[in-house]
Amino acid sequence: MARPDILHVDLDAFYASVEQLLNPLLRGRPIAVGGGVVLAASYEARAFGVRSGMPGSRARLLCPGLVFVEGNFSEYSRLSDEVFSICDDFTPLIEKISIDEAFLDVSGSRHLFGKPGVMGRRIRQRVLDETGLPISVGVARTKFLAKIASQVAKPDGMIVVPVAHELAFLHPLPVRLMWGVGPVTQDKLRQYGVETIGDLAGLPESTLAGRLGGGIARHLHALSWNRDPRGVSTSRRAKSISSQSGFGRRDIDDEFINRVLHDLADRVGTRMRAGERAGRTITVRIRFGDMTSITRSMTLAAPISSTGGLYRAARTLVRSGLADHPQHRQISLFSVGISGLSVGTALQLELPLNFDDTVLRPGTEAGRRLHDLDRAVDALRLRFGRQAVGHAASALSPDRHSVPDEFRKLAQKS
């Protein structure tokens, strides 16, 4: 019989807790990291309804005493590293989900440290002693249940779910706590009278399939009985790389569009080359002035990783997307992404890019120069910083709509 050997560790209101740690005057007060948009809110601010992703203006209305602080982004990564290094003392089987959250498989560590609950307590104590941060822990037999347990334990708590009590713990909880149930799915479930995870478990899977789709119904039904086959996976490669930029409402303007797209292509290209990746499918998203959005994508015959290739593809896609929607006069966001990623460096010379006015072929002068230029820019930036060279400095003037580069980095996955 499997035992509850999976820990889900989750730092509480991470960015906000770090700020309260660094500045004692902020402790016990409602604070938000960010300005134009709330990147993180302390529990005191959440009590007023402040949530991350919310416009700063709305947050201020909800919580008049809200204190806005700029982020100390380098502290966030340093403290996150410290926390995971403490976890690493208990097991090498760690699956990082984000900067503030991870799954641990401690099945091989019992002979060293005792029961998982004991390890959970020690991790919490050490994180508090060594970093000053509160962290919540869920312990269970599956990843799904461990994550639910840590959510229920928050803030600053721990819950161990013994195998014999799994369903008794799980079934009374609201269905919204499940991974994959957001506002839309919650609404649909409510129409079936489903409020709790137990309600969901009691419904035949076929009944759910009609409204939710077969795949989602099967998935949710399995989870409601705590059937979660996923193990802790230590090596996960990103499957796509993307960058986006919101800029408020603007009239459509070719020069501005080209500048933004070049900047986004540059961000994505730099990361691809740094990670020795290349990709075949380029996707752009256009968000219009009314906040509706569309996507356009194309798949090339061979992978690319050059900024120039990405830019040309993105520009072609954006032009066609805008042409399909002439009724929209304004735009508010672009994103450029690439997927269908392959690993390796031998593919650096550009394939025929026949989707635009420029055709780059392997071994041609144009293709080689593009590649050499990317590499030279990458090398200079490594030494002198991103702003040192290229178009980056001018492209996205910092305004209330954009977010610091350091924050973008923290959100990236490996």
Add this chain to the structure above:
DNA sequence: TCTGGGGTCCTAGGACCC
């Protein structure tokens, strides 16, 4: 001062091949 940024996964229809 209306609405950030980086991701994952699923669905559905059409093209194309066997």
Add this chain to the structure above:
DNA sequence: TCTGGGGTCCTAGGACCC
């Protein structure tokens, strides 16, 4: 001349997560 079904790839959209 008419026509089958399965598999795979591609595109577009959407829900969701941190």
